[in-house]
Amino acid sequence: MLDLGTSFLAAVERDPRALAIADGDLSLSYAEWFTRISALTDALGQMGLRKGDHLVTGMQNRWHNASLHWACQLAGIIITPVNWRVTPEELDHALSDSGAKALFHDGSVAEAVAGSQIAPTLPTVPLDGAGGLAEMLDGSAADAIPQARADDISLMLYTSGTTSKPKGVPRRHRAERAGAVAHVAQNLYRHGERTLGVMPLYHTMGVRSLLSSALIGGGFVCLPRFDVPGALAAIERHGVTNLYLVPTLYHDIVHHAEFSPARVASVTKLGFAGASMTDGLLKKLSEAFKPELFVNHYGSSEIYTFTICQDAAAKPGSAGRAALNQRIRVVPLDSTDPNAQAAPGEEGQIIATMQGDEAFEGYWNRPEADAKAIHEGWYFTGDCGLIDEDGDLFVTGRTDDMIITGGENVSPVEVESCLSLHPGVAEVAVVGLPDPRWGKVVTAFVKRSGDVTEEDLDAHCRASELSNFRRPRKYVFVRELPRSPVGKLLRRLLVAGDYQPEQPETAGA
Numbered sequence: 001m002l003d004l005g006t007s008f009l010a011a012v013e014r015d016p017r018a019l020a021i022a023d024g025d026l027s028l029s030y031a032e033w034f035t036r037i038s039a040l041t042d043a044l045g046q047m048g049l050r051k052g053d054h055l056v057t058g059m060q061n062r063w064h065n066a067s068l069h070w071a072c073q074l075a076g077i078i079i080t081p082v083n084w085r086v087t088p089e090e091l092d093h094a095l096s097d098s099g100a101k102a103l104f105h106d107g108s109v110a111e112a113v114a115g116s117q118i119a120p121t122l123p124t125v126p127l128d129g130a131g132g133l134a135e136m137l138d139g140s141a142a143d144a145i146p147q148a149r150a151d152d153i154s155l156m157l158y159t160s161g162t163t164s165k166p167k168g169v170p171r172r173h174r175a176e177r178a179g180a181v182a183h184v185a186q187n188l189y190r191h192g193e194r195t196l197g198v199m200p201l202y203h204t205m206g207v208r209s210l211l212s213s214a215l216i217g218g219g220f221v222c223l224p225r226f227d228v229p230g231a232l233a234a235i236e237r238h239g240v241t242n243l244y245l246v247p248t249l250y251h252d253i254v255h256h257a258e259f260s261p262a263r264v265a266s267v268t269k270l271g272f273a274g275a276s277m278t279d280g281l282l283k284k285l286s287e288a289f290k291p292e293l294f295v296n297h298y299g300s301s302e303i304y305t306f307t308i309c310q311d312a313a314a315k316p317g318s319a320g321r322a323a324l325n326q327r328i329r330v331v332p333l334d335s336t337d338p339n340a341q342a343a344p345g346e347e348g349q350i351i352a353t354m355q356g357d358e359a360f361e362g363y364w365n366r367p368e369a370d371a372k373a374i375h376e377g378w379y380f381t382g383d384c385g386l387i388d389e390d391g392d393l394f395v396t397g398r399t400d401d402m403i404i405t406g407g408e409n410v411s412p413v414e415v416e417s418c419l420s421l422h423p424g425v426a427e428v429a430v431v432g433l434p435d436p437r438w439g440k441v442v443t444a445f446v447k448r449s450g451d452v453t454e455e456d457l458d459a460h461c462r463a464s465e466l467s468n469f470r471r472p473r474k475y476v477f478v479r480e481l482p483r484s485p486v487g488k489l490l491r492r493l494l495v496a497g498d499y500q501p502e503q504p505e506t507a508g509a
Helices: 004-014 030-046 063-075 088-098 107-115 133-137 173-186 204-215 228-238 247-254 279-289 367-373 412-420 454-463 491-495
Strands: 019-023 026-029 054-058 078-081 102-105 124-126 153-158 168-172 194-197 219-222 242-245 269-272 293-298 307-309 318-322 328-331 348-353 378-387 393-398 403-405 408-410 425-435 439-448 474-480
Touching: 004 030, 004 063, 004 173, 004 204, 019 030, 019 063, 019 228, 026 030, 030 063, 030 133, 054 063, 054 088, 054 107, 063 078, 063 133, 063 153, 063 204, 063 219, 078 088, 088 107, 102 107, 107 124, 124 133, 153 173, 153 204, 168 173, 173 204, 194 204, 194 228, 194 242, 204 219, 204 242, 219 228, 228 247, 242 247, 247 269, 247 279, 279 293, 279 412, 293 318, 328 378, 367 378, 393 412, 403 425, 403 439, 408 412, 412 425, 412 439, 412 454, 425 491, 454 474
Parallel strands: 019 219, 054 078, 054 102, 078 153, 102 124, 194 219, 242 269, 269 293, 439 474
Antiparallel strands: 019 026, 153 168, 293 307, 307 318, 318 393, 328 348, 348 378, 378 393, 403 408, 425 439
16 A cells, blocks of 8 residues: 555646645645645754654644645654644643654644743744744755655544543554545545645544545645634635535534525535534535535544445434444443444444554553453444444444433433424533432533523423433523534533533523
8 A cells, every 4th residue: 555655746746736735825736735845854854853753743724734744744754733722731741652853833832832841852843933834845855755654653643631641543654545545435525626624633534634635636725723704715715625524613604694505605515523413403504505415424533434424414313334444333331342242223332343444553652541442353432322223323422421310321412413403502412410319310501592491492302202211301501512622512511510601691592
């Protein structure tokens, strides 16, 4: 299999004049971009960075960041991106844990860099100024020659640690390329497609969009930080043809005052991942975009793709079936035996084979994490789900999110999908809060879009197919739901009481 540096070189040879990347007023063809990337690759070597070194980055989705990703692939350097909202302590963990040999960052990470204890001991390169990344890209050098092989490590992503320090997920060139090829196939991308590059490049969704664009001679349209007007303007200006976003960003787009179907007419394919999408949002997106393909992609940093559903709106909630490079199973929640498969319709833990071409091989310096997650060649995802009578997977939440009330298991996702269909609900999250009688009581946190009451929502649930014991017994109306930088719902903050309730004067508005 080709390494990623050679894959990019092949894209340059196939489509030298095609749009490769756009960022604001800047647009570069593949040939023009390769010239800039070659200069950067040479500059990395001049810094003393060598094949196999870790280079930590903290940057928003600028063309400079995308260029650095490709330069590292050509040089055989392991790019190790961190969230640009990183704290000094989190940055130090990544620098120390990876054994980083250099740090590149833009202004969004400047405060964390200033507070870091390790950054001053390393070559630290800002975006701008003398010797900065922008200056490196303006240099000149001979065309870069790929130094990596398919079995070398391409990048290391950090999982978002909630109960422990983030875990490094090293991924080889061959696994990254296999994931990109499968992404192209499963999303039916055509030659020359253009995608909105807004999912961060420290997240597997952002990396996948970047790599798959090159495989098809496509355009990667950068949006450093998501905002709806900026996204709509970029889609119109560059004729973006596909979107691959988390549900939260889709929600923000279609509910924005500046949105209209005409402004996104060039978009023919929608894909989402990172979280479940409610029935209400699926319906609204289908009506607004009328996509020819609407893909629910379920996966993780460890194994890029678990399952794919290519007609998400036709069977709401279904994550589909095993992807091109994968096998999946559902096992009882308390089992570590990959052969102890749950019966159809029985909820359990979702597991995926590590034989797949996209799989990682274990965490970075975390044998205890490997022992917990990997059993007999299968990766135990920590996600709950079930396989229905048709053979389709439904992801019902994290094992830690399952609500046990009065001895019954309640999936938050099922309740959220029901409530999302009420026109007065803009967003909803369901958690279990402690209760002396029931153990946990099903509680819905609702962001309203109209004048809706607790009684209205309870009546809506009673009139639905939702089982009686799954109905929320408590409703909390909030201004916003707490989310991670990539839009994942942070249920633990709701349980902890860390949220913004509606102010009395806005209640019911």
